[in-house]
């Protein structure tokens with residue numbers, strides 16, 4: 333039986349799957365062949381599209397006849413090594429054929445046709461094989477079941493409440509979750525973690541007595557090839573099991589976990605596994621028992637292994653109660669120091685989940701040295717789609733180019749592999765909530781879409797993916813609309829960087845909620861995020877010769893490149909070095925003049941983007957356009973505030989005037 337396509341609740345934006353996107357497919361004669369639950373999902377999609385657009389959907393398991401324009405078929409043999417998720421695409425003799433060895437592959441092949449639009453059915457094409465590079469392509473929701481008094485329902489969420497949880501329970505109606513699964517599958521994501529990495533007491537119970545609620549969510553996501561994961565607290569044996577300890581080497585603790593996991597699989601047969609934030613920002617972990625993070629991760633891996641589950645163990649471990657006077661501690665060094673010595677010690681079903689930069693999702697950071705230092709460990713790169721430090725979905729900041737730079741970074745230099753090849757998985761912190769536009773700012777949908785597609789192919793050109801997103805979301809758009817959207821989005825990350833913290837120095841945000849400027853907001857805090865600006869200069873000396881030694885955590889050539897201000901790339905200069913304001917960048921400008929110039933430019937670029945968006949009013953759905961327009965007003969206000977606070981701060985600190993004599997307060 334075809335699985336019905338999810339019906340969006342009234343007023344919810346279809347994002348990158350508007351019904352129109354299925355017109356070319358749905359107006360043809362389409363054969364779906366093969367059996368299995370995901371094939372029924374494909375069948376449902378085809379049946380719905382054909383019913384809407386006048387085509388004909390045929391479900392037939394017998395040998396093919398010739399009357400079809402499109403064939404989507406599952407094969408028993410797999411000569412192209414497509415495995416579960418790959419597919420081939422071919423256009424020959426007027427027929428388009430998608431072949432897969434697994435149901436998930438057929439589903440991804442279907443969405444490939446949708447992306448190609450009419451071109452999927454026009455030009456002859458030789459057989460192409462498509463497979464995802466990393467196997468794990470996951471979105472982590474930092475959703476609380478109960479509304480947290482400080483963090484709200486979704487920690488760092490800027491798109492309303494949770495899609496999964498409402499009034500302290502799993503939603504009764506999960507139709508929108510099904511629709512979410514469909515959107516995720518259409519960009520290649522195959523895993524979701526449904527609760528916050530900071531596991532509060534209510535959420536801890538999802539693992540045991542509330543697993544039925546998780547199972548209901550898993551049921552909604554499964555038909556789109558998505559495996560459900562749970563964030564768990566390391567202290568679960570104590571908190572939920574009543575044991576006196578959570579020591580990972582304690583036999584009773586290990587048995588408790590084995591039993592808990594068995595029950596989870598009793599409820600969710602294809603459960604994906606756990607996400608764990610341990611010994612991090614106050615969460616419990618193995619350090620309390622004098623054990624290593626490999627001990628901790630491997631204990632959970634052992635419990636999950638018999639059932640085919642994976643533990644995603646986060647590497648975000650650092651001292652968050654630092655004394656700002658202590659110059660010997662450098663937060664950037666922490667992950668490498670904790671984890672690099674453990675390379676090779678993690679179980680085969682343990683994945684170390686590493687933030688792409690060494691700090692915390694700033695607009696500019698170097699690539700984490702952990703990613704090049706653990707060849708014998710399975711790694712996942714974690715990025716933040718939710719725009720905690722990049723404008724909180726009130727500002728447009730398309731992060732595709734930033735993620736792409738990190739994924740294409742070669743830790744061993746020119747001849748070595750890219751980060752995207754070293755990684756077994758890509759993970760994004762979700763930017764989605766129950767907002768009608770899913771992501772607050774309608775243009776922030778592009779971040780989730782781009783993430784999914786980069787997770788599928790980490791070396792893809794992000795600008796091509798942006799075009800894909802535009803094509804799907806806005807239909808066969810007139811060139812004027814596509815060009816406008818490209819103009820608004822493609823440079824928006826660099827624009828955001830220009831008007832916020834300069835040259836990789838990071839933070840300078842308001843403490844707590846992290847929105848808007850506060851140059852010294854974190855300067856004397858325990859969080860380890862300092863810029864050290866004084867009257868003479870700014871930046872953090874992380875060189876090996878005179879600084880914290882962080883630069884030496886890289887292999888060649890990067891350790892040398894970052895070691896000296898002469899070779900360090902401009903955009904990371906203040907991350908690695910403390911320099912005088914009159915230090916001359918490779919660009920030829922002084923640091924201080926660069927700060928002034930970029931802040932004026934950044935605001936001018938936002939003004940221009942706002943103008944472009946206003947000019948698209950007639951071409952964009954009115955509700956979507958109004959939401960974007962309202963957010964552009966706030967972005968412009970915010971950008972001006974950033975410009976004026978940063979420029980005034982540095983004029984006052986340095987006493988060096990702007991060469992162009994512009995107004996600084």
Ligand code: GCU
Pocket residue numbers: 487488529530609613648692720
């Ligand atoms: C950031 C964020 C926290 C989050 C943490 C994490 O620090 O501000 O809200 O819990 O990252 O990644 O665990």
